[in-house]
Amino acid sequence: MKLAPKYVYLFLGVIVFIVLIYSSRQSSTVLTSSNLGGNELPKDSIHNSFNNQMNEAPGSSNVSDETVRRLNELRINYEKNPSDTANLLKYADFLQMAHKQQEAIAIYKKILEIDNQRTDVLFALTFIYYNEGNMKEASDYTKIILDIEPQNVKALYNSGAIEAVKGNKKYARDIWNKVIKEFPESETKELARNSLRRLTMKNSE
Numbered sequence: 001m002k003l004a005p006k007y008v009y010l011f012l013g014v015i016v017f018i019v020l021i022y023s024s025r026q027s028s029t030v031l032t033s034s035n036l037g038g039n040e041l042p043k044d045s046i047h048n049s050f051n052n053q054m055n056e057a058p059g060s061s062n063v064s065d066e067t068v069r070r071l072n073e074l075r076i077n078y079e080k081n082p083s084d085t086a087n088l089l090k091y092a093d094f095l096q097m098a099h100k101q102q103e104a105i106a107i108y109k110k111i112l113e114i115d116n117q118r119t120d121v122l123f124a125l126t127f128i129y130y131n132e133g134n135m136k137e138a139s140d141y142t143k144i145i146l147d148i149e150p151q152n153v154k155a156l157y158n159s160g161a162i163e164a165v166k167g168n169k170k171y172a173r174d175i176w177n178k179v180i181k182e183f184p185e186s187e188t189k190e191l192a193r194n195s196l197r198r199l200t201m202k203n204s205e
Contacts (some may be wrong), residue, residue, distance in 0.1 A: 067098060078107070085111050085118075093123070095099055101128050119145050119152065126158060135166050154184045169199060 074091040081087065092107035105128060111121050122145045129137035139162050145155040160175030176192035183189055 070094060071098060076078070083114060085114055089121070092121075096124065096128060101132065104128065115147055116126070119148055119155075122148075123155075130158075130165075131164065135162055139166075140163050153179060153186045153188045156183075157188045160192070164195070164199065173199060 056168070063163075072119050073096060074087065074094055077087045078091045088107055092104045092111065095101075096102035107153060108121050108125050109126075111118055112184065122141050126138050126141040126145070128142065140157065142155050142162060144157045146159070149155065156175060156197055157179050160172040160179070163169075163175065164172035173196060176196050179186070179192040180189050180196075
């Protein structure tokens with residue numbers, strides 16, 4: 001079932017602590033459930049042109065000429081060689097940042113048709129679906145990551161964040177405790193600890 005962000009808010013109230021870790025090629029990006037629909041962009045050449053646009057409503061008025069030119073260039077490269085996953089990835093990333101989520105999803109899935117072990121692409125799809133409030137798809141892609149890399153602590157943490165948004169707080173708590181216990185040296189451990197603490201605070205209100 002696809003949940004619109006507003007219904008996620010109504011279901012859980014204001015929750016500012018749940019985050020979804022998005023492992024990009026350049027850096028890690030964090031999405032908060034209190035701001036579904038927004039994200040912090042990696043500082044790379046693909047995303048920099050969008051840094052001044054993300055707080056504006058999507059539409060032709062806030063898409064620069066340079067952005068349009070770059071999108072067209074990436075589209076042409078894709079059409080010339082649809083099996084070049086490097087170009088496909090750049091195109092999909094750019095589409096995502098240009099608010100063209102469905103087009104981005106289609107290209108990401110084409111990459112997976114070529115190489116279904118691409119966890120970076122699976123993270124990207126998880127991020128999009130979570131951002132849209134579609135917890136089923138976000139959960140499904142996270143499970144695929146964990147099937148490929150059972151020790152991927154970011155994906156494990158994300159599975160807890162998704163369960164918390166779905167209202168399965170006990171399950172989320174169990175997952176985050178597992179992160180803390182099994183990955184004591186990971187930075188994600190602190191994220192899990194903070195999420196558990198705030199989940200407890202929320203339950204006591």
